[in-house]
Amino acid sequence: xxxxxxxxxxxxxxxxxxxxxxxxxxxxxxxxxxxxxxxxxxxxxxxxxxxxxxxxxxxxxxxxxxxxxxxxxxxxxxxxxxxxxxxxxxxxxxxxxxxxxxxxxxxxxxx
Amino acid sequence: xxxxxxxxxxxxxxxxxxxxxxxxxxxxxxxxxxxxxxxxxxxxxxxxxxxxxxxxxxxxxxxxxxxxxxxxxxxxxxxxxxxxxxxxxxxxxxxxxxxxxxxxxxxxxxxxx
Numbered sequence: 347x348x349x350x351x352x353x354x355x356x357x358x359x360x361x362x363x364x365x366x367x368x369x370x371x372x373x374x375x376x377x378x379x380x381x382x383x384x385x386x387x388x389x390x391x392x393x394x395x396x397x398x399x400x401x402x403x404x405x406x407x408x409x410x411x412x413x414x415x416x417x418x419x420x421x422x423x424x425x426x427x428x429x430x431x432x433x434x435x436x437x438x439x440x441x442x443x444x445x446x447x448x449x450x451x452x453x454x455x456x457x
Numbered sequence: 458x459x460x461x462x463x464x465x466x467x468x469x470x471x472x473x474x475x476x477x478x479x480x481x482x483x484x485x486x487x488x489x490x491x492x493x494x495x496x497x498x499x500x501x502x503x504x505x506x507x508x509x510x511x512x513x514x515x516x517x518x519x520x521x522x523x524x525x526x527x528x529x530x531x532x533x534x535x536x537x538x539x540x541x542x543x544x545x546x547x548x549x550x551x552x553x554x555x556x557x558x559x560x561x562x563x564x565x566x567x568x569x570x
Contacts (some may be wrong), residue, residue, distance in 0.1 A: 350499070379557060379558060386548060388561035391498075396556065433499070435559075443488055444515075445559060447499035 348372045350448035357454045366419045373438030381433040427453045428436045459484045463562035478533045480548035487553040489531035494545040533542045
């Protein structure tokens, strides 16, 4: 089966850096996604990691350690518009279609 | 612009009624999905389709039905057999490849009165 754990809520200050962790246990592994979802809206794709290491995209970076079943999303220079839920999702091996999502981390950015 | 269109955005239904949610994509993606999202829970997979005229049950298919008669369209019917249908429903599509990320529609919020 699949199990993905993320903190439920986090609060951070505008301009700061925040790290959102995700741990997973899946039957095989074929990539990890991070999505951003504003309240009442559709999730939007942020990043995809399949190899160990850090992927950087502007203010957002995502890290993966396959041996530890661990990933994090790093948000730098936080802006108020970054207040959203951040969803960690894992694609197990053996089939691209069965992506499993965590419950998401609700991030609140305060002035 | 390419994307996924879901309709309606909001829908109210009486108990015992079936309702169909529309999902159309013009991204030329082979794979399409339906997810359900409830407060405090992650997205849960209802059905997915990898190709026209073929679809597979996801983790919570009971009380739902789908069809895939065209590549662009993947409608979801919430039947009266679904015991707790009030939820936010998300349609997604992707290329049929391991690295393909999911592209989501804007969602349909169904409320059963």
